[in-house]
Amino acid sequence: DSGVTQTPKHLITATGQRVTLRCSPRSGDLSVYWYQQSLDQGLQFLIQYYNGEERAKGNILERFSAQQFPDLHSELNLSSLELGDSALYFCASSVASGVNYEQYFGPGTRLTVT
Amino acid sequence: QQQVKQSPQSLIVQKGGISIINCAYENTAFDYFPWYQQFPGKGPALLIAIRPDVSEKKEGRFTISFNKSAKQFSLHIMDSQPGDSATYFCAATTSGSARQLTFGSGTQLTVLP
Numbered sequence: 001d002s003g004v005t006q007t008p009k010h011l012i013t014a015t016g017q018r019v020t021l022r023c024s025p026r027s028g029d030l031s032v033y034w035y036q037q038s039l040d041q042g043l044q045f046l047i048q049y050y051n052g053e054e055r056a057k058g059n060i061l062e063r064f065s066a067q068q069f070p071d072l073h074s075e076l077n078l079s080s081l082e083l084g085d086s087a088l089y090f091c092a093s094s095v096a097s098g099v100n101y102e103q104y105f106g107p108g109t110r111l112t113v114t
Numbered sequence: 115q116q117q118v119k120q121s122p123q124s125l126i127v128q129k130g131g132i133s134i135i136n137c138a139y140e141n142t143a144f145d146y147f148p149w150y151q152q153f154p155g156k157g158p159a160l161l162i163a164i165r166p167d168v169s170e171k172k173e174g175r176f177t178i179s180f181n182k183s184a185k186q187f188s189l190h191i192m193d194s195q196p197g198d199s200a201t202y203f204c205a206a207t208t209s210g211s212a213r214q215l216t217f218g219s220g221t222q223l224t225v226l227p
Contacts, residue, residue, distance in 0.1 A: 002159065031213070035215075042217060042218075043203060045215060045216070048214055101213060102148070102163070103148075103213070105159065106157050107157050108156075
């Protein structure tokens with residue numbers, strides 16, 4: 001158990017809908033990363049937050065957004081969902097951005113868009 | 115642009131054998147190279163990592179070999195066990211305030227009993 005929690009574990013929704021994925025980092029970790037894992041694209045970095053502020057953006061679609069709250073949990077919002085958004089979404093956390101390299105991954109949320 | 119290339123895509127090894135997975139990178143700014151192990155239905159778990167100032171790092175049965183001039187690194191699993199059957203990802207990251215990981219495409223390892 002990495003200490004990173006993600007909810008829900010599974011999510012099934014229809015095209016055009018909006019969903020919110022939640023992540024709680026390990027105790028003491030300030031940095032949260034979101035990754036998408038799909039069969040065709042592999043594991044891809046989406047976005048990073050550090051202590052409430054956006055730190056880096058990767059291959060994140062404009063339909064997707066994220067935020068990190070004062071209690072350090074993070075939410076990834078996916079809107080206008082398409083079939084191609086079906087994937088595993090992982091959250092990872094680390095102690096600090098740019099200092100400690102190690103990232104610990106949560107169990108993921110499996111999103112199915114029908 | 116795929117910045118970290120991983121091979122092979124799949125690997126079958128007999129119990130007790132050596133599993134070798136290779137990765138090559140393009141971005142010379144990468145300065146930290148972790149390997150992750152992922153079991154079905156689970157998130158990736160950090161296995162072992164190396165920085166480019168060393169050529170080899172060993173932790174138990176797992177060894178990373180690093181060749182900075184060739185921009186290649188590899189994972190060796192000695193005495194492979196059926197419990198090692200999983201997908202392995204190499205990754206790389208750069209210095210800076212953000213530490214996002216760039217992953218290889220993954221290797222599905224099967225260790226036969």
